[in-house]
Amino acid sequence: MHVPFEGPGLIAEWIREKNHFLEYTRFYEDDPLLEASAIDMLVIMGGPMNVFDFHIHPWMQDEIEWVAEFIKTRKPLLGICLGAQIIAASLGVDVSPGKEKEIGWHNLQFHPSLGDYRIWKDLPGSRKVFHWHGDTFPIPKGATSIASSKAFPNQGFIYNNHVLALQFHLEVTPQSVKELVEHCRDELVRGPYIQTEEEMMEKSNYDEANQELLFQLLDYLSGLIA
Numbered sequence: 754m755h756v757p758f759e760g761p762g763l764i765a766e767w768i769r770e771k772n773h774f775l776e777y778t779r780f781y782e783d784d785p786l787l788e789a790s791a792i793d794m795l796v797i798m799g800g801p802m803n804v805f806d807f808h809i810h811p812w813m814q815d816e817i818e819w820v821a822e823f824i825k826t827r828k829p830l831l832g833i834c835l836g837a838q839i840i841a842a843s844l845g846v847d848v849s850p851g852k853e854k855e856i857g858w859h860n861l862q863f864h865p866s867l868g869d870y871r872i873w874k875d876l877p878g879s880r881k882v883f884h885w886h887g888d889t890f891p892i893p894k895g896a897t898s899i900a901s902s903k904a905f906p907n908q909g910f911i912y913n914n915h916v917l918a919l920q921f922h923l924e925v926t927p928q929s930v931k932e933l934v935e936h937c938r939d940e941l942v943r944g945p946y947i948q949t950e951e952e953m954m955e956k957s958n959y960d961e962a963n964q965e966l967l968f969q970l971l972d973y974l975s976g977l978i979a
Contacts, residue, residue, distance in 0.1 A: 754779050755800030755810075755835060758932040762924035763964050764796060767971050780812050786819050793978050794829040795820075797836030799922070801937055803888060804838045804848045817842050829974035830916045834886050837909055837918035844893035844912065854887035855904040856940060857948025858958040861921055863900045870897075870911055872973045873966060882963060883922040883953075885933055885940075904946040915977050923967035927959060 754760060754777060761768070761775070768775050776792075778784045797820070807814050821843035824830065832840040838848045861882050868876040889905055892898050896910040899919070909919040925933075934941070934950050941950060952958075 754781070754798050755802065756781055756936070758929075758936045759799045759834075760929065761796065761798065762922075762926050762929045763967055764924050764971065767968050771975070773975075780810070780816070783812075786815065789819075789823050789826050789828070792823075792828065794974055795823060795831070797830070797832040797839055799834030799836060799885070801940075802835065804835070804842045813839075824912070824916055827913070827915055828979075829977045831970070831974060832916075832918045833922060833924065834920060837920050838888055838890060840912075840916060840918040841890040841893060841910075844896070846891050846893045848888050848890045851887055851889040851905055853904050853946050854940065854944055855884040855902065855946040856886075856944075857884065857946070857953045858882070858955075859884055859902055859904070859946060861900050861902050861908060864898055866897055867899050867911065870914065870973075872911075872917075873969050877962075877966070880963065880966070881958065881960065883925045883930065883958075884920070884946075885922070885937070886920055887940075889920075915974070917970065917974065923963050923970070927954070927956065930954065 778786060802810055804813060817839055820839055842848050858881050860879050862879045863877055889907055892907055892910050893912060896912040899909040899911060901908050905920060908921055911917050930953055934953060941947060
């Protein structure tokens with residue numbers, strides 16, 4: 754975790770259901786990075802900072818280098834939003850500001866090639882999911898693109914079967930969206946892909962099918978644990 758208001762959300766619920774043990778590394782509390790040997794599966798959460806803000810967050814460079822080494826272990830890894838950008842940077846591609854920010858509930862189109870990985874029982878063609886990001890990246894060499902939206906053609910990728918980078922948020926709950934709004938309200942300016950606070954908090958946007966997609970994804974990754 755990089756900030757206290759971007760926690761695991763529904764991921765923690767999946768962990769409880771499966772009786773797994775959850776260990777946190779809270780960079781905002783100066784927690785040290787764990788030894789990769791102590792981890793079965795890694796999840797990197799989001800945050801409002803940029804991966805190139807080394808002068809503001811000196812731990813960011815250490816995290817990127819650590820993730821690059823973790824990927825070599827071939828253990829399952831999931832990165833969400835900033836987490837996805839950290840994975841992209843660790844694989845050697847540039848992360849840079851996009852033309853627009855994408856904030857709120859927007860449609861996402863999944864790419865048919867993703868179906869080869871059997872992550873989901875039935876690969877959705879499109880789905881309304883939650884976004885809060887402004888940076889983007891090219892798909893790293895050897896990775897497969899996952900999805901796209903009108904604002905961002907690269908919404909994530911899968912690398913070597915065991916690394917999943919998602920720019921979007923399947924893990925959010927009404928409470929976690931509320932906390933994001935409260936802490937990042939200054940980003941809610943007029944823009945073609947920026948929803949209002951009221952639009953984001955509309956309960957009809959929450960889709961139980963997104964939780965099902967998340968849990969299937971986590972089942973896929975945990976099934977890779979040796």
